[in-house]
Amino acid sequence: MDVKRRVPYYWSDWTDAWDYRVVPATVYMYFANILPALAFSLDMFEKTNQSYGVNEVLLASVLGAVVFALFAAQPLVIVGVTGPITVFNYTVYDIIAPRGTPYLAFMCWIGIWSLIMHWILAITNSCNGLTYVTRFSCDIFGFYVAFIYLQKGIQVLTRQWGAVGETSAYLSIMVALLVLMSGWICGELGNSSLFQRYVRKFLEDYGTPLTIIFFTGFLHIGHMRNVEVATLPTSKAFFPTADRGWFVHFWDISVGDIFLAIPFALLLTILFYFDHNVSSLIAQGTEFPLRKPAGFHWDLWLLGLTTFIAGLLGIPFPNGLIPQAPFHTAALCVTRDIADEDDTNKGKSVRITDHVVEQRVSNLAQGLLTLGTMSGPLLIVLHLIPQGVMAGLFFIMGVQALQGNGITQKLIFLAQDRNFTSPSNPLKRLERRASIWAFVILELIGFGGTFAITQTIAAIGFPVIILLLIPVRAFLLPRWFTQEELSVLDGPTASPFTMESVGGTHGLVDVAPVSTGLDDGDLPKQQPSHTGNTSVMMRRDRSSSSDESPIDGDLECGEAYKLQTRSSVRRRSTTSRVD
Numbered sequence: 001m002d003v004k005r006r007v008p009y010y011w012s013d014w015t016d017a018w019d020y021r022v023v024p025a026t027v028y029m030y031f032a033n034i035l036p037a038l039a040f041s042l043d044m045f046e047k048t049n050q051s052y053g054v055n056e057v058l059l060a061s062v063l064g065a066v067v068f069a070l071f072a073a074q075p076l077v078i079v080g081v082t083g084p085i086t087v088f089n090y091t092v093y094d095i096i097a098p099r100g101t102p103y104l105a106f107m108c109w110i111g112i113w114s115l116i117m118h119w120i121l122a123i124t125n126s127c128n129g130l131t132y133v134t135r136f137s138c139d140i141f142g143f144y145v146a147f148i149y150l151q152k153g154i155q156v157l158t159r160q161w162g163a164v165g166e167t168s169a170y171l172s173i174m175v176a177l178l179v180l181m182s183g184w185i186c187g188e189l190g191n192s193s194l195f196q197r198y199v200r201k202f203l204e205d206y207g208t209p210l211t212i213i214f215f216t217g218f219l220h221i222g223h224m225r226n227v228e229v230a231t232l233p234t235s236k237a238f239f240p241t242a243d244r245g246w247f248v249h250f251w252d253i254s255v256g257d258i259f260l261a262i263p264f265a266l267l268l269t270i271l272f273y274f275d276h277n278v279s280s281l282i283a284q285g286t287e288f289p290l291r292k293p294a295g296f297h298w299d300l301w302l303l304g305l306t307t308f309i310a311g312l313l314g315i316p317f318p319n320g321l322i323p324q325a326p327f328h329t330a331a332l333c334v335t336r337d338i339a340d341e342d343d344t345n346k347g348k349s350v351r352i353t354d355h356v357v358e359q360r361v362s363n364l365a366q367g368l369l370t371l372g373t374m375s376g377p378l379l380i381v382l383h384l385i386p387q388g389v390m391a392g393l394f395f396i397m398g399v400q401a402l403q404g405n406g407i408t409q410k411l412i413f414l415a416q417d418r419n420f421t422s423p424s425n426p427l428k429r430l431e432r433r434a435s436i437w438a439f440v441i442l443e444l445i446g447f448g449g450t451f452a453i454t455q456t457i458a459a460i461g462f463p464v465i466i467l468l469l470i471p472v473r474a475f476l477l478p479r480w481f482t483q484e485e486l487s488v489l490d491g492p493t494a495s496p497f498t499m500e501s502v503g504g505t506h507g508l509v510d511v512a513p514v515s516t517g518l519d520d521g522d523l524p525k526q527q528p529s530h531t532g533n534t535s536v537m538m539r540r541d542r543s544s545s546s547d548e549s550p551i552d553g554d555l556e557c558g559e560a561y562k563l564q565t566r567s568s569v570r571r572r573s574t575t576s577r578v579d
C-alpha cells in the first residue's frame with residue numbers, strides 16, 4: 001500500500017526540486033550530516049580498535065542517502081550514522097572482542113539476522129504500532145540523543161590528556177567552547193532583528209560549517225601553531241581504515257557465533273524500529289504542511305536492506321537521524337509574512353509556513369557530496385580538523401537539540417516568573433500545575449533510565465528501555481492524567497495526514513476540520529484526525545484565511561514545534577518556533 005500511494009508522486013519528487021530552497025538545504029544538510037558523522041567516526045575509531053573510521057562512516061552515510069533518496073516513500077528523512085548506533089557498535093565490540101570472535105564478521109551476521117527481522121516487521125505492517133507514539137516518547141528519546149552528543153564532546157576532550165599533553169588538552173577545551181559560543185551566536189543572530197534578512201539567513205544556514213572552517217585555521221595563529229594538537233584520523237581514499245577489503249568474510253566465524261548474533265540483531269531491530277520511525281515522524285511533524293503521503297512500512301523494508309548491505313561492507317548500520325531529519329524538512333520550508341491578527345500585535349507581521357518543497361534531490365545531492373568527501377584531497381583537509389573542534393561540534397548539536405526539545409520547553413515554563421509567561425501558552429490552561437511537574441518528572445525518569453543503562457556493560461539493552469516508553473504513554477499515563485491535561489502536555493508527533501498511513505494517533509481527542517490552505521489540486525489535502533495539538537491546525541487555518549494580507553513573499557526557512565498556540569513566529573538557529 002505504501003508503494004501504491006507514493007508511486008504517483010515519484011516524478012513530481014524530481015520536478016519539484018526546481019526551487020531555490022533545495023540549494024541551501026543541500027549544503028546545510030551536507031555539513032549537518034557529515035560533521036557529526038566525522039565526530040562519531042573518531043569515537044568508534046578509538047573504541048573498536050580502528051574497525052570503523054572516517055571512510056566507513058562516510059560510506060554508511062552515502063549508502064543511506066542514495067538508497068532512501070532514490071527509493072524511499074519518505075525521501076525527506078536523512079539517513080546516516082547516529083549516536084545510539086555508535087553506542088551499540090562499541091558495546092558489541094566490548095562484549096565479543098574478549099571471546100576472540102571476528103568483530104566485523106559478527107556485525108555482518110547481526111545485519112543478516114536484522115534484515116530478516118526488518119522484513120518480517122514490514123510485511124506484517126508492524127509500523128501501525130506508531131499510532132501509539134506521541135511527543136512523550138519522542139521528546140525523551142530526543143533528550144537522550146542530545147545528552148549523547150554532549151557526553152561524546154566531553155569524552156573527546158578528556159582523551160586529549162592522554163594523546164598529546166596538558167597544553168594541547170587545555171587548548172582543545174578553549175577551542176571547543178569557542179566553537180560552541182560561535183555556533184550559538186550565529187543561531188541567535190539568525191533569530192534577531194539585526195542586519196538584513198539575507199544576512200541573518202546566511203548565518204543561520206552556513207554559520208556552523210563556517211565556524212568549523214575558521215577554528216581549524218584559528219589554531220595556526222600566533223603561538224598556538226607551536227602546540228601539537230590531535231586531529232581527525234583518516235585513511236587512504238576510498239579504502240577501509242583497517243588493512244582489509246570492502247567485502248567482509250562473514251563465513252570466517254563459528255556456527256555458535258552465528259546464532260549468538262540473533263539476540264544482538266533483535267536489539268538492533270528494536271532500536272531501528274523506534275529510532276528510524278521516530279526520525280520519520282519528526283521530519284513530517286505537525287508543524288510542516290506536507291502534501292505527499294508517507295510510507296513507514298516500505299521504508300522499514302528498505303532499512304533492513306541497507307542494514308544487510310552495511311554488514312557486508314563492514315560499515316556502521318545507517319538509520320534515520322535526529323535532529324538532522326527535521327532540520328532538513330525545516331530547511332525546505334517556504335514561508336511568507338502576513339499581518340498578525342492578534343489583538344496585542346496589531347500592525348505587526350508574522351511569518352508562516354506556506355509549503356514544504358517535497359523532493360528527492362537535496363537528500364541525493366548531499367549523499368553524493370559525502371561520497372566526494374572520501375576522495376584524497378578532501379580527506380587531507382579533514383585530517384587538518386582538530387579534535388577539539390569536533391568536540392565543539394558535538395556541543396553545538398547537543399545544545400541545538402536541547403533547545404527544540406519539549407522537555408526543555410516545559411522546564412523553562414516551570415522556571416519562568418508567572419507574570420512574564422505568555423498568556424497564549426497552552427500550559428497556562430492547566431488547572432493543576434502539579435500535573436506539569438509530574439509529567440516532566442516522568443519524562444526525566446525515562447531519560448535517566450535510558451542514559452544510565454548506556455553507561456554500563458548492559459548498554460546493549462538500551463533499545464528495550466526506549467521501546468517500553470510507548471506502552472507507558474499509551475496505557476499508564478491516561479490513568480494518572482486527565483484527557484485535557486494530556487492534550488496539552490503531549491500531542492501527536494506527526495500531522496494527521498502523515499499518521500493516516502499507520503491508522504492515526506491513539507488516544508487523542510478530535511478537533512474540528514480545518515482547511516490546509518493548499519491549492520495544488522494534484523496533491524492530497526491533509527485531513528483532520530485525532531490530535532490534541534491545536535497549534536498547527538490554528539496556524540494552517542490562519543494561513544488559508546482570505547483575510548490575511550501578504551507582506552513579503554521571500555523564501556525563508558520554515559518554523560518548527562514549540563509549546564505555544566499563537567501563530568506568531570520566532571526564528572531560531574536550526575529550527576524556528578511558534579511563539
